[in-house]
Amino acid sequence: MAAGRLPRRGDDRLMPRIIPTRTPMAEQPPAQRIHNFDEVPYGYTPEEAKAEAARCLLCKRPTCIDGCPVHINIVGFLELTAKGDFRGAINLIKESDALPAITGRVCPQETQCEQVCVMGRKYQPVAIGRVERFLADWEASRGDLSVPELAPPTGKTVAVVGAGPAGLTVAADLARLGHRVTVFEALHEAGGVLVYGIPEFRLPKAIVQREVNYVCNLGVSLIKDFVVGQTATLDELLEDYNAIFLGSGAGLPWFLDIPGENLSGVYSANEYLTRSNLMKAYRFPEYDTPIARGRRVITIGGGNVAMDACRTALRLGAEESMVVYRRSRDEMPARIEEIHHAEEEGIRFMYLTTPVAIHGDDQGQVKELECLRNELGEPDASGRRRPVAVEGSNFRVPADIVIMAIGQSPSPLIPRTTADLQTQRDGVVVIDEATGKTSMKGVFAGGDVATGGATVILAMGQGRTAAAAIHDYLKTGVW
Amino acid sequence: MYRIVEKQELAPGIKQMVVETPHVARRARPGQFVIVRLDAPGERIPLTIADHDTAQGTVTLVVQEVGKTTAQMGTLEVGDTIATVAGPLGHPTEIAAYGTVVCVGGGVGIAPVFPIARALQTAGNRVLSIIGARSRNLLFWEERMAAVSNELIVCTDDGSYGRPGLVTEPLRELLEARPGEIARIWAIGPAVMMKFVSRTTEPFGVPTTVSLNTVMIDGTGMCGGCRVVAGGGAQFVCVDGPEFSGWQVDWDLLLSRLQYYRPQEQEAFEQWQRGACRVEETTA
Ligand SMILES: Cc1cc2nc3c(=O)[nH]c(=O)nc-3n(C[C@H](O)[C@H](O)[C@H](O)COP(=O)(O)OP(=O)(O)OC[C@H]3O[C@@H](n4cnc5c(N)ncnc54)[C@H](O)[C@@H]3O)c2cc1C
Ligand SMILES: Cc1cc2nc3c(=O)[nH]c(=O)nc-3n(C[C@H](O)[C@H](O)[C@H](O)COP(=O)(O)OP(=O)(O)OC[C@H]3O[C@@H](n4cnc5c(N)ncnc54)[C@H](O)[C@@H]3O)c2cc1C
Ligand code: SF4
Ligand code: SF4
Ligand code: FES
Numbered sequence: 001m002a003a004g005r006l007p008r009r010g011d012d013r014l015m016p017r018i019i020p021t022r023t024p025m026a027e028q029p030p031a032q033r034i035h036n037f038d039e040v041p042y043g044y045t046p047e048e049a050k051a052e053a054a055r056c057l058l059c060k061r062p063t064c065i066d067g068c069p070v071h072i073n074i075v076g077f078l079e080l081t082a083k084g085d086f087r088g089a090i091n092l093i094k095e096s097d098a099l100p101a102i103t104g105r106v107c108p109q110e111t112q113c114e115q116v117c118v119m120g121r122k123y124q125p126v127a128i129g130r131v132e133r134f135l136a137d138w139e140a141s142r143g144d145l146s147v148p149e150l151a152p153p154t155g156k157t158v159a160v161v162g163a164g165p166a167g168l169t170v171a172a173d174l175a176r177l178g179h180r181v182t183v184f185e186a187l188h189e190a191g192g193v194l195v196y197g198i199p200e201f202r203l204p205k206a207i208v209q210r211e212v213n214y215v216c217n218l219g220v221s222l223i224k225d226f227v228v229g230q231t232a233t234l235d236e237l238l239e240d241y242n243a244i245f246l247g248s249g250a251g252l253p254w255f256l257d258i259p260g261e262n263l264s265g266v267y268s269a270n271e272y273l274t275r276s277n278l279m280k281a282y283r284f285p286e287y288d289t290p291i292a293r294g295r296r297v298i299t300i301g302g303g304n305v306a307m308d309a310c311r312t313a314l315r316l317g318a319e320e321s322m323v324v325y326r327r328s329r330d331e332m333p334a335r336i337e338e339i340h341h342a343e344e345e346g347i348r349f350m351y352l353t354t355p356v357a358i359h360g361d362d363q364g365q366v367k368e369l370e371c372l373r374n375e376l377g378e379p380d381a382s383g384r385r386r387p388v389a390v391e392g393s394n395f396r397v398p399a400d401i402v403i404m405a406i407g408q409s410p411s412p413l414i415p416r417t418t419a420d421l422q423t424q425r426d427g428v429v430v431i432d433e434a435t436g437k438t439s440m441k442g443v444f445a446g447g448d449v450a451t452g453g454a455t456v457i458l459a460m461g462q463g464r465t466a467a468a469a470i471h472d473y474l475k476t477g478v479w
Numbered sequence: 480m481y482r483i484v485e486k487q488e489l490a491p492g493i494k495q496m497v498v499e500t501p502h503v504a505r506r507a508r509p510g511q512f513v514i515v516r517l518d519a520p521g522e523r524i525p526l527t528i529a530d531h532d533t534a535q536g537t538v539t540l541v542v543q544e545v546g547k548t549t550a551q552m553g554t555l556e557v558g559d560t561i562a563t564v565a566g567p568l569g570h571p572t573e574i575a576a577y578g579t580v581v582c583v584g585g586g587v588g589i590a591p592v593f594p595i596a597r598a599l600q601t602a603g604n605r606v607l608s609i610i611g612a613r614s615r616n617l618l619f620w621e622e623r624m625a626a627v628s629n630e631l632i633v634c635t636d637d638g639s640y641g642r643p644g645l646v647t648e649p650l651r652e653l654l655e656a657r658p659g660e661i662a663r664i665w666a667i668g669p670a671v672m673m674k675f676v677s678r679t680t681e682p683f684g685v686p687t688t689v690s691l692n693t694v695m696i697d698g699t700g701m702c703g704g705c706r707v708v709a710g711g712g713a714q715f716v717c718v719d720g721p722e723f724s725g726w727q728v729d730w731d732l733l734l735s736r737l738q739y740y741r742p743q744e745q746e747a748f749e750q751w752q753r754g755a756c757r758v759e760e761t762t763a
Contacts, residue, residue: 186699188516188523188563196701225514225565227699231502251701255713262708262732264739271702279522279696285750288522288547289696290743364735411700413718 020123053081104133151178164192166447167247169463229413250448260358265366269405294401301405302332436466489619501536509594510572516563527591541590585668615640677725
C-alpha cells in the first residue's frame with residue numbers, strides 16, 4: 001500500500017497524495033507509565049514505518065538533510081523504507097550515523113531534520129526520527145549486527161578520553177581504519193550521559209550497552225575507573241599514544257548561588273539522575289545507592305535535563321512534581337516530545353518564575369522554595385525576550401526536594417593538570433572546528449567538552465570530524 | 480576487577496585491606512582517596528589511601544564498618560575482588576618544610592593521617608602526633624605513627640589506655656606550652672572531632688587542615704553531592720578538597736548533610752544483615 005503511493009522523485013507538481021498528519025506512535029498510557037521506568041513510546045511497527053516513510057515528498061532539494069548535523073541521506077532512507085527495504089535503509093543511515101537507535105530517540109528533531117522538512121511548511125513534517133529509530137531497532141531485533149571489515153593494523157595507537165557518544169564514535173571510526181584504540185572512562189560504565197543522565201524510560205540502557213559492545217567488538221579496549229587528570233595526566237598519555245581524543249563531556253553541574261542551596265534535599269540534576277540511572281537507586285534497596293523520595297519535588301530549569309529530572313521524581317513516587325522555569329513555554333529548550341510527555345504525566349509547570357532562596361527546617365532539610373514572578377522584557381542576545389523579575393512579587397512553594405537543572409560545563413580536572421590545553425569561558429576546550437585540533441599537538445577534542453552542553457548528534461558529528469583528522473595526522477604526522 | 484591481596488583486622492570492626500590496583504598505586508600521594516564499588520548492585524564510597532606500594536602496585540585501605548557497604552567489604556577475603564577502585568582522587572596534601580607540625584588522628588582517621596605524617600617527616604618537619612580512640616581495643620597503628628612522629632601522644636575517651644579524654648585536650652596544651660612553635664596542624668577523624676579541633680586551634684592562629692568525609696558518588700566533580708560550604712562558598716570536596724581549612728568549614732551544614740540518608744542506610748544495613756545471617760545459617 002505504502003509503496004504504491006510513492007510520488008515520483010523530483011516532480012513536486014505530480015504529487016499524488018499528501019498525507020497531512022503523522023502516523024501516530026503507540027505509547028505507554030501516562031497513568032501507567034508514571035509508576036514504572038519502562039520506555040514510554042513503543043516504536044513503529046514495520047507497517048507504520050512504511051506508511052510514515054511514504055509521507056515523504058522525495059524532494060529534489062531535500063532540505064531535511066541540511067537540518068541533520070551529520071547529513072544523513074534522509075530522503076534516501078525514507079524511500080527505501082517506504083519500499084520495505086529496511087536493510088538498505090539502515091545501511092544508508094549508518095554511513096553517517098553510528099548510533100541511530102539513540103539519535104532516533106533523543107535528537108531534538110523539531111529543531112533539526114524535521115524543522116526544515118518541506119512537508120512541515122503546510123502539514124506535519126515527516127517523523128524522520130521515528131523511522132530512524134524503527135530501522136535501528138529492526139536491525140537489532142534480527143540480531144545480525146555485522147562487524148564491518150577492519151583495515152589492516154597501522155601500528156598507531158590512540159587514547160580516547162571519555163566513553164560518551166563523542167568518544168565512542170571516534171573509537172569506532174579509528175578502529176575501523178586499523179588504529180589501536182584505548183578508551184579511558186572515569187566511571188564504571190561506558191556511555192557517558194546516555195547511561196548516567198538520560199533515564200531508562202527515554203533511552204533503555206540495553207540499547208546503549210548494545211552500541212558499547214559493538215565498539216568493543218571492533219577491537220577497541222575499554223579501561224574503566226580511570227580518571228584522566230588524576231589516574232594519569234594527558235601529558236603522560238601522550239607519551240604512550242600517538243594521538244589523543246578528548247571527549248570528556250560537560251559534567252560539572254551549575255548551581256544558582258542562592259541562599260539555602262546546600263540544604264539536604266537540594267540536588268543537582270546530575271546527582272539526582274546519576275543516583276537513579278547509573279546507580280539504579282530507583283531499585284533501592286536491591287541496589288545499594290539511596291535517593292530521597294520526595295512528596296513535593298521542584299525542578300528548576302527548562303531543558304531536557306529538567307524534563308528527565310521532574311519525570312524521574314514522579315516515577316520515584318512524588319505526589320507532586322513541578323518545574324520552575326524563568327521564561328515561558330515557547331522558550332523551553334527541551335525536546336517538544338519530552339515537554340509533551342511531561343505535561344501528559346501531570347507535571348505542573350510554573351513559567352516566568354525565578355527562584356531566589358530555599359528555606360529549610362531545623363534539620364537542615366528543604367521546606368520551601370521562594371520565588372519571584374517575571375515579566376518578559378526586551379529581547380536578549382539569544383533573541384529571546386529577557387525575563388525581568390517583578391519586585392516584591394515573592395511567594396513560597398512548599399517542597400521537600402529541589403533539583404537544579406540549569407546547565408553544566410566541562411570539568412576542570414583535565415585542564416587543571418594540563419598546562420598547554422587552552423580553554424575558554426566555563427572551561428570549554430578550544431578546538432579548530434574543521435579538525436577538532438586543540439592547542440596541544442596530537443590532542444583533538446569534540447562533543448560537550450568543546451561546545452558546553454549540546455546534543456548527542458553534535459557530539460557524534462564532532463567525533464566523526466575529529467576521527468578523520470586524527471587519521472590524517474597519524475598517516476602524515478603533519479599537525 | 481581489583482584483587483585483595485592482604486587482609487587484617489586492626490580492631491573490632493576496623494579492617495585493613497591491601498588491594499591490587501597498579502594505576503592508582505603509581506600516582507597515589509598522601510591525602511588522596513579512591514572510590515570503591517564492591518559489586519554490580521553496590522554503591523560508590525570514598526576511602527582514603529592509607530598507604531601504597533608502587534612496586535607491588537597496591538594500595539592499603541583501612542575501613543571502619545559503619546553500614547552496609549563497609550560491613551560487606553569487611554566480609555571480603557584475600558583473593559576476592561572488588562568491582563571498582565578508581566583514583567587517586569582529590570588534591571594531595573601540600574607537603575613542605577613547615578617546621579614543627581601537629582598531626583591529629585581520631586578513630587579510623589588515624590589511617591589517613593599516617594601517610595601525611597610520614598611525608599611531613601620525610602620533608603624535614605618535626606612531627607608531633609596525637610591519636611585517639613574511644614577505647615583501647617579500637618586503637619591501631621600506634622607503632623606506625625610512632626615511627627613517623629618525633630613525639631606521639633595517645634588518648635582514649637574512656638581512659639583505658641594512654642591519656643584519658645579527647646584529642647583536643649593535649650592539642651590545646653601543646654599550643655599553650657609552645658607558643659609560636661607550631662606552624663601547621665592536620666586533623667582527620669569524625670566530623671565532630673575535626674570541628675572541635677578547628678575550634679581549639681583558631682584562637683591560636685595556627686593554620687589547621689582537615690579532610691572532609693562528605694557523601695560522594697562519582698568522586699570526579701560530576702554530581703555536586705559532596706559539596707560543603709567552606710570559605711564562604713560551596714566547594715566540591717572530591718575535586719576542590721578533600722582538605723580544607725577547618726576554620727572555614729560550615730560544620731553544622733556538613734553534619735546535617737551527612738545525616739540525610741540515615742533512614743535508608745539503616746534499611747539497607749538491616750536488610751543486608753538479615754541476608755548475611757541467612758547465608759551463615761545455611762553454610763553452618
Ligand atoms: C539529563 C540529560 C538529558 C539529555 N537529553 C538529551 C536529548 O534528549 N537529546 C540530545 O541530543 N542530547 C541530550 N543531552 C545532551 C547529550 O547527552 C550530550 O550533549 C552528549 O552526551 C555529549 O556527549 P559527549 O560524548 O561529548 O559527552 P558525555 O556524554 O558527557 O560523555 C563524557 C564521558 O567522559 C567521561 N569523563 C569525563 N571526565 C573524564 C576524565 N577526566 N577521565 C575519563 N573519563 C572522563 C564521563 O564519565 C563520560 O562518560 C542530555 C544531557 C543530559 C545531562
Ligand atoms: C574523602 C573520604 C575519605 C574517606 N576515607 C575513609 C577511610 O579511609 N576509611 C573509612 O572507614 N571511611 C572513610 N570514609 C567514610 C566512608 O566513605 C563511609 O564510612 C562509607 O561510605 C559508609 O558506607 P556504608 O554503606 O558502610 O554506611 P552507610 O550506612 O551507608 O553510612 C554510614 C555513614 O557514612 C556516610 N556515608 C554514607 N554513604 C556515603 C558515601 N557514598 N560517601 C561518603 N560517605 C558516606 C554517612 O555519614 C552515613 O551516615 C571516607 C569518606 C570520604 C568522603
Ligand atoms: S540523526 Fe537526528 S537530526 Fe539527523 S536525521 Fe536522525 S533524528 Fe534527524
Ligand atoms: S524535506 Fe521532508 S518531505 Fe522533503 S525529502 Fe526531506 S523528509 Fe522528505
Ligand atoms: S562526589 Fe560527585 S561531585 Fe564530588
